Amino acid sequence: MSCRCVTEQWQRDRDKQSSLAKKTAVLLGKPQVLYRTPDGKYCFVTEGEEVKGEIIEILTQY
Numbered sequence: 165m166s167c168r169c170v171t172e173q174w175q176r177d178r179d180k181q182s183s184l185a186k187k188t189a190v191l192l193g194k195p196q197v198l199y200r201t202p203d204g205k206y207c208f209v210t211e212g213e214e215v216k217g218e219i220i221e222i223l224t225q226y
Contacts, residue, residue, distance in 0.1 A: 174204065174206075177205070177206050178198075178206045178220070180206075181198060181206040181207065181208055182198055182206075182208075182221065182223065184208065185197075185198050185208035185221075185223045186223045188208070188210075189223050189224060189225040190225050192210065192225070193225050194210050194211060194225065195210070195211040195222055195223060195224045195225065196208045196209065196210060196211065196222070196223045197209055197210075197211050197213075197215055197219055197221075197222050197223075198219075198220045198221040198222070198223060199215045199216070199217045199218060199219050199220055200217050200218045200220055201216060201217040202216075202217055206220070208223075
């Protein structure tokens with residue numbers, strides 16, 4: 165894949181995980197932390213749990 169394709173794929177993955185984290189924050193009533201793992205994947209956990217990578221964004225339930 166070209167650089168542009170990989171970058172676009174990462175952006176789509178980030179957008180998807182960010183959307184899921186926002187919905188989870190609303191459902192649970194707790195902020196969610198979006199982070200990137202060392203292998204480049206985007207994940208999220210509830211604030212206060214262990215983050216295994218670089219924090220990208222904190223999404224609140226508001």
